Amino acid sequence: MSENIVIIGAGQAAIQAIQSLRAEGFTGPITLVGEEAYPPYQRPPLSKAYLLGQLERPRLFLKAGAYYGEAGVTLLLNTTARAIDRAAKTVELTDGRKLPYGKLLLTTGARVRKLRCPGADLDNIFYLKSIADVDALQAAFLPGARIAIVGAGYIGLEVAAVGAKRGLDVTVFEAMDRVMARAVSPSLSAFFMAEHLKAGVNLKLNTGVEGFEGNCKVERILAGGKSYDVDLVLVGIGVIANDELAREAGLAATDGIVVDRNAMTSDPAIFAAGDCTRHYGREGLELRLECVQNAIDQAKHAALAMTGKPKDYSEVPWFWSDQYDLKLQIAGLARPTDTLVLRGDPAARKFSVFHLRDGKVAAVEVVNAPQDYMIGKKLIAEGRAVAAATLADTAIPMKQIGA
Amino acid sequence: MKRAFKATFIADNSIAHAIAVPEGWSLMEGAVKHLVPGIDADCGGACACATCHVYIEPDWLAKLPAKKDTEEAMLDFAPGVKSNSRLSCQITMTEALDGIVMRVPKSQQ
Numbered sequence: 362m363s364e365n366i367v368i369i370g371a372g373q374a375a376i377q378a379i380q381s382l383r384a385e386g387f388t389g390p391i392t393l394v395g396e397e398a399y400p401p402y403q404r405p406p407l408s409k410a411y412l413l414g415q416l417e418r419p420r421l422f423l424k425a426g427a428y429y430g431e432a433g434v435t436l437l438l439n440t441t442a443r444a445i446d447r448a449a450k451t452v453e454l455t456d457g458r459k460l461p462y463g464k465l466l467l468t469t470g471a472r473v474r475k476l477r478c479p480g481a482d483l484d485n486i487f488y489l490k491s492i493a494d495v496d497a498l499q500a501a502f503l504p505g506a507r508i509a510i511v512g513a514g515y516i517g518l519e520v521a522a523v524g525a526k527r528g529l530d531v532t533v534f535e536a537m538d539r540v541m542a543r544a545v546s547p548s549l550s551a552f553f554m555a556e557h558l559k560a561g562v563n564l565k566l567n568t569g570v571e572g573f574e575g576n577c578k579v580e581r582i583l584a585g586g587k588s589y590d591v592d593l594v595l596v597g598i599g600v601i602a603n604d605e606l607a608r609e610a611g612l613a614a615t616d617g618i619v620v621d622r623n624a625m626t627s628d629p630a631i632f633a634a635g636d637c638t639r640h641y642g643r644e645g646l647e648l649r650l651e652c653v654q655n656a657i658d659q660a661k662h663a664a665l666a667m668t669g670k671p672k673d674y675s676e677v678p679w680f681w682s683d684q685y686d687l688k689l690q691i692a693g694l695a696r697p698t699d700t701l702v703l704r705g706d707p708a709a710r711k712f713s714v715f716h717l718r719d720g721k722v723a724a725v726e727v728v729n730a731p732q733d734y735m736i737g738k739k740l741i742a743e744g745r746a747v748a749a750a751t752l753a754d755t756a757i758p759m760k761q762i763g764a
Numbered sequence: 765m766k767r768a769f770k771a772t773f774i775a776d777n778s779i780a781h782a783i784a785v786p787e788g789w790s791l792m793e794g795a796v797k798h799l800v801p802g803i804d805a806d807c808g809g810a811c812a813c814a815t816c817h818v819y820i821e822p823d824w825l826a827k828l829p830a831k832k833d834t835e836e837a838m839l840d841f842a843p844g845v846k847s848n849s850r851l852s853c854q855i856t857m858t859e860a861l862d863g864i865v866m867r868v869p870k871s872q873q
Contacts, residue, residue, distance in 0.1 A: 403808040731837035
């Protein structure tokens with residue numbers, strides 16, 4: 362007998378788990394519960410091609426509608442789970458229905474962190490996480506409009522790049538002393554900052570936001586002791602793991618649902634994958650990752666474990682961002698104590714920064730050099746030691762270094 | 765309604781899936797929309813996974829735009845790469861490609 366599987370949260374991890382469960386031979390019923398109106402879709406293009414209007418909505422969906430029926434998946438959209446009853450093995454929905462489960466997979470993702478300062482609830486202050494968020498933002502995202510972007514992370518800078526391209530008057534406010542401080546090393550921050558300034562974006566570093574003013578709609582942003590006139594605001598200050606459902610059911614969860622290397626929670630019938638998890642990375646550190654890579658890979662491992670073929674999760678994390686014609690690709694997790702090696706020339710807008718730890722390649726940050734990224738990722742996975750001088754020498758082909 | 769052109773994906777078991785791909789979409793997007801087996805496209809078209817790898821039939825190879833660096837680098841790591849290997853997420857459907865035929869690698873089925 363094959364027991365049924367219920368999946369809560371209809372994002373990238375969920376669709377990967379469904380594909381992997383079927384590929385691993387699970388033939389029982391699968392029910393997918395999603396809060397949004399849409400089946401699983403790609404989020405990365407939301408702040409890039411979709412916002413720019415270069416990618417129509419149907420192209421965001423990870424699977425065609427017909428897929429779910431063929432794969433034996435019952436889709437419950439616009440549906441929210443309220444509680445898990447672990448003793449009865451049921452999930453209670455907000456409409457009162459109870460879904461029995463044999464195994465449960467939580468792919469609840471993360472939600473945007475909201476600003477709490479005065480005026481933060483005025484109209485035309487937007488966040489960006491879902492299709493609905495971008496559709497709402499689009500109405501005000503018009504050429505000539507003055508947009509204040511709070512936070513110079515991936516989302517903030519991707520929207521800044523799209524805004525500059527679309528002819529908006531863009532100002533980015535960042536509390537830290539450099540852009541993408543959480544994601545990239547200082548030399549990359551300086552490079553991307555210069556590119557944004559060149560595109561006409563105004564950047565205010567070391568500038569915390571104190572509040573907003575306006576009559577219904579936001580009219581001014583107060584930041585760094587000054588006031589700036591604005592037409593709209595986009596806030597991108599990070600996300601919070603959706604771990605409440607798990608925690609309220611008594612599962613271990615502190616800033617993320619705690620899972621082991623097989624994506625199993627503290628209840629052997631319940632698994633979790635993607636942005637919502639706190640897991641052990643390949644370096645043995647407990648961490649939370651917000652990225653497509655972790656959603657895909659952890660979901661694969663969850664599916665393996667749920668079908669009785671557990672395999673330890675130790676994949677190299679990877680990330681990317683598109684800003685203007687720059688493709689930033691990152692593999693591995695950098696540490697401040699790493700030795701940095703530059704390969705290529707930032708002035709040529711094609712270069713990489715390799716991170717060596719104990720002589721081994723531990724991470725790589727790449728701009729417009731996909732081969733450095735791909736081979737760098739392989740070197741990280743293999744834990745290969747490479748001399749700094751070798752990596753820095755562009756006369757030595759990357760393929761040769763990776764061979 | 766957008767124009768659409770024909771693309772045929774031949775599985776390793778020789779079963780052909782002929783589908784209509786809207787102009788401007790990638791061949792991968794067309795395949796995913798029509799549930800062509802073996803085109804998983806894990807990454808959703810970010811050119812990050814190589815699970816949409818196809819072998820282009822020789823007649824059509826010359827009609828395709830050249831590979832970009834990202835596709836080239838990704839294919840270096842895909843299993844079973846041949847001289848006619850391409851990533852279907854990186855090929856945009858145009859009128860010139862109406863009727864294109866490709867094979868899905870055995871490793872993806």
